[in-house]
Amino acid sequence: MPAVKNHYNTLHVPYTAGQTEIKKAYRRLAVKYHPDKNPTDPFAENYFKEIQEAYSILSHPGKRRVYDRELWLSGTNLRNTAQTDLSPATFIMKCKQLHHHVMRGNTAMVDKAVLYAYIQQLLSDSQVSALQDDATQEQQLAILNEILPLGQHLHQADFTQLLARLQQFTGQDSRTQAFMEQYRLKWGAQARWDKWMPWVMVALTLLFMGLMYWYVKG
Numbered sequence: 001m002p003a004v005k006n007h008y009n010t011l012h013v014p015y016t017a018g019q020t021e022i023k024k025a026y027r028r029l030a031v032k033y034h035p036d037k038n039p040t041d042p043f044a045e046n047y048f049k050e051i052q053e054a055y056s057i058l059s060h061p062g063k064r065r066v067y068d069r070e071l072w073l074s075g076t077n078l079r080n081t082a083q084t085d086l087s088p089a090t091f092i093m094k095c096k097q098l099h100h101h102v103m104r105g106n107t108a109m110v111d112k113a114v115l116y117a118y119i120q121q122l123l124s125d126s127q128v129s130a131l132q133d134d135a136t137q138e139q140q141l142a143i144l145n146e147i148l149p150l151g152q153h154l155h156q157a158d159f160t161q162l163l164a165r166l167q168q169f170t171g172q173d174s175r176t177q178a179f180m181e182q183y184r185l186k187w188g189a190q191a192r193w194d195k196w197m198p199w200v201m202v203a204l205t206l207l208f209m210g211l212m213y214w215y216v217k218g
Contacts, residue, residue: 004067004070004071004074005050005053005054006071007053007054007057007058007067008054008058010050010051010053010054011025011026011029011051011054011055011058012025012029013025013058014097015068015097015101016097016100016101017058019059022055022058022059023055023059026051026054026055026059029051030048030051030052030055033047033048033051034048035048065109068101069111069114072114072115072117072118073114073117086127086130087134088131088134088135088136088139088143089139091127091131091135091143092139092142092143092146094122095122095142095143095146095147096146098118098119098122098146098147098150099146099147099149099150102115102150102153103149110153112153112154112155112158113155115150115153115154116154116155116158116162119147119150119162120165123162123165123166128165128168128169129169131143131169132168132169132171135169137173137175137176140169140170140173140176141175141176141179143166144166144170144176144179144180145179147162147166148166148179148180148183149183151183151187152187156187159184159187160184163180163183163184166180167180
């Protein structure tokens with residue numbers, strides 16, 4: 001897959017930056033690197049173009065959603081993370097950022113495959129091993145509290161695999177097991193409803209049409 005430009009790095013903002021923060025960063029950098037202020041610096045002119053491109057995408061909610069999915073899929077925003085395992089506290093922060101990112105927009109537009117790929121990269125083998133060794137029970141619960149609600153945006157099979165992955169570092173502790181079981185039942189019921197809802201709607205429509213036909217004929 002072709003490399004995806006990291007527009008967040010270009011504007012020096014985090015992935016969770018809001019529109020106000022993005023606009024402030026853009027204005028500050030645009031003033032600093034504007035070609036009129038740097039007439040003999042070719043780097044400034046090129047960087048100014050990069051700043052404009054980054055702002056045009058990150059300031060537009062629709063374009064940003066599409067771009068974020070591409071960035072997730074490319075793994076660009078995980079490369080630095082993948083080099084070294086995160087401490088439990090930092091990992092929790094990453095999970096909070098992911099949770100916020102998914103929930104802040106139109107959740108119906110979430111790409112389930114991309115989201116699962118992102119979570120898989122986040123929960124690498126070495127990271128899971130590090131969490132096994134270092135995370136306290138409270139930190140484990142904090143991680144579950146951020147990741148498990150995202151199960152509603154995953155395919156059922158992927159969510160089942162995610163539960164197995166999470167269990168690798170939570171072990172057999174009764175509190176974490178009960179917490180995961182709660183979400184397994186919740187999203188399982190949701191998945192069953194999503195599967196049968198179209199047929200229910202068809203049946204209700206046919207029933208309504210039948211009643212209307214009977215009423216008109218009667």
